[in-house]
Amino acid sequence: MPTIADPRAFLEALFHVAVAAADPEKVLAANLPERPKGRTMVIGAGKGAAQMARAFERLWDAPLSGVVVTRYGYSIPCERIEVLEAAHPVPDQNGLMASGRLMAAVRGLTEDDLVVALVCGGGSALLPAPAGELTLEDEIAVNRALLASGAPISAMNAVRKQVSRIKGGRLAALAHPARVVSLVVSDIPGDNPALVASGPTIADATTRADALRLIERYRLDLPEAIMRHIRENSDAPPLPSDVRFARNEVKLVASAAVSLEAAAEAARKAGVEAVILSDAIEGEASGVGRVHAAIAAEVVRRNRPFRKPTVILSGGETTVTIKGKGKGGRNSEFLLSLAGGIDGLEGVSALAADTDGIDGSEDNAGAFADGTTVARLAERQADAAEFLVRNDSWTAFSRLGDLFVPGPTGTNINDFRAILIQ
Template identity: 55%
Template structure:
C-alpha cells in the first residue's frame, strides 16, 4: 500500500476532479435554440462551468455569472464577476441586480442556461423589500455561528431575497431555462443549492421565522416585517412561470465519493461509503466516525482492514471559542482526540472547494502520532477543540491541506484509512 498520507491526498484529489466542470458540463448541454442563448449563474464553480460551456457551445451566446473572489477563469463571451463569500458584499448585490436585468424581455424561443453551484447564496445577496445589505450580512454571520444546517440557513436566505427561491427563473419567463447544478448540499435538493434562484421552493416565510426563533437570531425590523407579512414568499411549485424550467444535477457528493473509492481499490484498499449527506455538529460526527474506526480496527466490522471509510455531507459548528476554525478541521480534531493515537489509523477531511470556514485552507490530515506531536509542540488538543481552533492546531503541526481554489464544490470529503494490524 502507498504511503497513507499520499493515498489520502490522492483520494481527495480524485473526489475534486470528478466534480470539475470540464468533465461534467458538456454532456448536459441542450441543443441551441431558435432564438438567443443567455448564460447566467452563481457559485464557486460557476466561472469554470461557464468556461466549459463556452468551449463546447456551437452557436452564439452571451452571459453573466458571479463567482467567489479568486475563482474567476478566462471567458470570451461570458462576463465573470467576483464577489464575497461566505458573508456577502456590495459587489455581489450589484451583480445580482445585473442578473435580473440581463434576463428581462426574453421571448419563448430564447434559451437561458443557468450554472449554479455551492456558494451562490452569498454571491447573490439581493435583499428583499425593506431589507438592507447590512441586514443580510449580520444575519449571515449569525447563522454561520449558530449551528444551523445549510438547509435551514438557505430557507432564511430565500425568504429575505429578491432573486432566490425561484425568482430569477420567474424573471426569465417565457424563455426556456435549463439548470445545470453542482450540488454541495446533503440530499442534493435543488432548492437548497445556492438557495434555489431558478427552481420552485416549497418552504414558507413561517418556516424561515421558525428557524430564526430556533437559533435565537437577531432580526432587523425590515427583515422581520418582510417575513411576518408574508411578502417574502418565494415562487412555489406549479407556478406557470416555471413551466419551461428543467433541472439537471451534473455533479454530486456521491459521485466524488465513488471516484475516491476507485483510487482506494486500485491501491488494494477496500472502500466503504458511509454516506454522502452526513450532518450534525462536526465534533459529534468526529466521535461517531472514531467509534466506527475502532470497531474496524478491533473486530474487523463492518469491514476488515486494509480499508477506508468515506463520507460526505455538511457538518455544522456552534462557535463558542475564538480560534481559527472550520467544520472539517473541527471534525478532524475531534476524531483525533477520540482515536487517541489508534495505531494504523490515518484520516483526511477537507472541503472540496478548497476553503474550510473562513480560511483559504481545505482541511487537514491526522495520523497515529498526531496527538503526541501536538503535546510536544505545546498544543493541547482538547484546548484547541474547546476554542474552535482546528486551523491553528493543524497549522502548528504542518498537517494542513492547502489546495488553492478548486473551482468546484461538492461539499465536505472525509476519508479514514485503517491499515492491517
C-alpha cells in the first residue's frame, strides 16, 4: 500500500470528489420533468439554489422564467431566472421579501403549467414568512432558539413549519392547480425530502401536537406569541393526502450516500481502503467526535475494526448545544473533540467540513486535525479543552492555520468527515 505523502491534500481531494458527485448540472440532467403544455415556472431556495438554477437553465431547451433565493455571496448569474440573496442562518428582511416573490411567482397558474422547485439545504432560513400575526422578529427568535438548542434538523423543521406561510408544503399548495415537480438535494440524515429546507413544496404528516412535544423535549425558550400561535392556530400545514398534491412529484437528485460512495471509490483508486460508517450520523458534535476518535485509536493500536491503511468516512448532521460565547460550527467542534481523542497518535489525519462551504457563521467549511493538534495548541499557550467548553473551535483552528476554506461549492449534501489512518 502506498504512503500518502500529503494527508491534507488527499483528504481535501476526497472532499472535492464528494462535492462533484452532487454537481447540479450532472444530477439535474437525469431528473428533468416532462415539458408542460403551458408555462414553466422555476422557484428555489437554499445555499446551492443559484447553481441549480443555472444548471436547469442550461438543460431546459424550452421557455421558462422564475426566481430563487440563496445566501449572501452565493449568487451566480442566470439568464432567465432571477437570483435573490438573503441571510443565513438567521433570517432577515431580504429573506422575507424573497418569500413574497416566490409566493407571487406561483399564484395564478393553470393546470397546464409546470412549477419546478429547486430545493436544497439552507432554504429554511432563507424563506421566512411568519404566519398569522407573527412578525419577522418572532421567526428570528424561533431560529435562534432552535440553532442553540442542539435539536436535530427534523425537530427544528417540525417547529418551523407551524409558524410559516410558506413551509410545510404551503408554497406548492399556492401553485395549485399547476403541477409541481420538486428536485431536491438532501442535506438531511435519512434523506426525507420533506425535511429539506422545511419542505416548502412537500407536505408531511407533522402536526401541531408534534411540534409542542419537541419544544418541551428540547426545552426551547420561545416567545409567548410563538407558543400561543402554535397552540391556537387552526391553519395547519397541508397533509400529504391533500388533493392539491395529487399530480405533484418529488425527486431526490443528490444525497450524502452517493457522495460518500464516490469519495470511497476515489480513496481505493489511490490505494487506500475506505469504509463508510454511515451517511446519517446525528448527535452532539463533540460526542460524535469522541466516538470517531475511539474508532481511529482502535485501528492504530489493534488494527481493528478496520485494517490500516484506511480512510474512515461518515456523513450526516451533528448539532451543537451552545453553552459558550466562542465562534465555530459543528464540523470544527467535531474535529476539536476528535483531536483530544487522537492526541499523540501518529499517522492519523482528519478533515470535517460542510459540503456547502460554510461551517457555522464564518467563512470556513471546516478544518483539519491530526495527532499533533492538541500539542501545537499547547505550544501557543492554548488549551484545546477550554476552547471546546467555550464552543470556540474556529478560534482554535484559526490560531493553528488549520481552517479549511474552499469557498461556496454550489451544493449542500450535509457534512463530510474523513479520517486517514496510515
